[in-house]
Amino acid sequence: MTHNLKTIGPVPVNTPALVGNERAYLDECIDTGWISSEGPFVREFEDAFAARVGRKYGVAVSSGTAALQVAVAALDIGPGDEVIMPTFTIISCAAAVVRAGAKCVLIDSDPATWNMDVSQIEAKITPQTRAIMAVHTYGLPVDMNPVLELAKKHNLNIIEDAAEAHGLTCRGKPCGSFGDLSIFSFYPNKLVTTGEGGMVVTDDRALAEKCQSLRNLCFQRERRFVHEQLGWNFRMTNLQAAVGKAQLEQMDRFIEQKRRMGRRYTELLAGTAGLQLPLKQTEYAENIYWVYGLMLGDEIPFDAAEAMRRLGEYKIGTRPFFWPMHDQPVFQKMGLFASERYPIAEKLAKRGFYVPGGLSLTDDQIDHVAKCLKTILK
Numbered sequence: 001m002t003h004n005l006k007t008i009g010p011v012p013v014n015t016p017a018l019v020g021n022e023r024a025y026l027d028e029c030i031d032t033g034w035i036s037s038e039g040p041f042v043r044e045f046e047d048a049f050a051a052r053v054g055r056k057y058g059v060a061v062s063s064g065t066a067a068l069q070v071a072v073a074a075l076d077i078g079p080g081d082e083v084i085m086p087t088f089t090i091i092s093c094a095a096a097v098v099r100a101g102a103k104c105v106l107i108d109s110d111p112a113t114w115n116m117d118v119s120q121i122e123a124k125i126t127p128q129t130r131a132i133m134a135v136h137t138y139g140l141p142v143d144m145n146p147v148l149e150l151a152k153k154h155n156l157n158i159i160e161d162a163a164e165a166h167g168l169t170c171r172g173k174p175c176g177s178f179g180d181l182s183i184f185s186f187y188p189n190k191l192v193t194t195g196e197g198g199m200v201v202t203d204d205r206a207l208a209e210k211c212q213s214l215r216n217l218c219f220q221r222e223r224r225f226v227h228e229q230l231g232w233n234f235r236m237t238n239l240q241a242a243v244g245k246a247q248l249e250q251m252d253r254f255i256e257q258k259r260r261m262g263r264r265y266t267e268l269l270a271g272t273a274g275l276q277l278p279l280k281q282t283e284y285a286e287n288i289y290w291v292y293g294l295m296l297g298d299e300i301p302f303d304a305a306e307a308m309r310r311l312g313e314y315k316i317g318t319r320p321f322f323w324p325m326h327d328q329p330v331f332q333k334m335g336l337f338a339s340e341r342y343p344i345a346e347k348l349a350k351r352g353f354y355v356p357g358g359l360s361l362t363d364d365q366i367d368h369v370a371k372c373l374k375t376i377l378k
């Protein structure tokens with residue numbers, strides 16, 4: 001039995017599906033010579049993607065991380081300002097705020113949804129608070145109603161990190177439609193990929209123009225090489241946007257496929273002793289299963305690192321959950337978050353991991369992963 005499981009080929013944690021017009025549009029780039037950010041696919045992709053999440057403007061950039069930096073800078077967040085965000089997230093969120101010279105104020109996770117526990121936000125609002133960064137995590141959204149109410153009540157901006165939330169909705173509204181500025185990533189494990197890439201979306205024309213300027217070194221129209229502000233070269237190439245346009249055409253199918261994979265894992269794993277599965281839904285959202293995350297229960301005598309090592313013996317690719325911001329050596333060396341504790345996030349980090357879930361995954365591979373998981377937990 002064990003021998004059989006081990007003879008099945010590797011199951012990578014993610015393989016993207018480049019099965020639409022990607023090649024045709026890339027050929028068009030090469031045939032026309034338009035490969036830089038000046039090419040026509042960039043604008044087309046920006047417009048189509050922004051429309052897809054119900055926003056007026058899209059500003060394509062070179063990564064989701066870049067999009068967060070641009071968003072923080074566009075809102076003029078800097079020294080003396082505080083930004084409330086989850087501790088359980090990717091470093092890009094905190095790095096954007098720390099690099100801007102502002103302070104990250106961290107919030108623990110909700111143990112059921114793994115998102116920021118919105119009930120803890122208000123107690124952390126001070127006169128210095130400028131923004132709330134809401135990060136939709138692993139396939140379920142942050143409950144945006146309380147976040148929107150708090151932002152209105154305390155006159156705060158919302159930066160929405162929807163990097164993992166293409167196609168996800170919260171109370172029927174698309175994720176990416178809630179922030180003053182909302183951001184997406186198009187890294188290959190994201191639902192829509194451009195290889196590397198990201199986007200800031202907004203309904204505010206002035207903010208959109210600021211983002212366009214910041215991604216393009218803050219060149220000026222009149223006197224190009226005279227700068228009033230520091231920006232970055234975070235431009236997206238026409239090649240990336242060509243892939244993005246083709247990916248976007250397939251988005252509905254990708255969403256359906258992720259949900260089908262999530263349901264299959266859940267059917268196969270339901271009732272497995274010691275495994276906490278992702279919630280199928282909450283009162284305000286249906287899981288899109290961007291990744292299929294698992295938490296080891298207290299009855300399992302080892303942690304996620306050991307579970308991942310054991311799955312590795314079956315050549316099954318996995319990834320650990322985020323490591324919380326307050327426990328990051330880089331921030332501790334900077335004297336940040338000293339002696340802060342967020343028990344739920346710490347537990348997620350030690351006990352959580354995710355299994356293969358790329359858009360090229362087959363039903364047979366899912367069945368195999370589920371079998372191996374049950375075997376290693378026995």
Ligand SMILES: *Cc1c(COP(=O)(O)O)cnc(C)c1O
Nearest residue numbers: 063064065090092163164185187
């Ligand atoms: C992937 C991701 C990012 C960063 O995107 P990159 O394109 O990899 O820079 C930011 N936030 C979240 C929540 C992500 O999952």
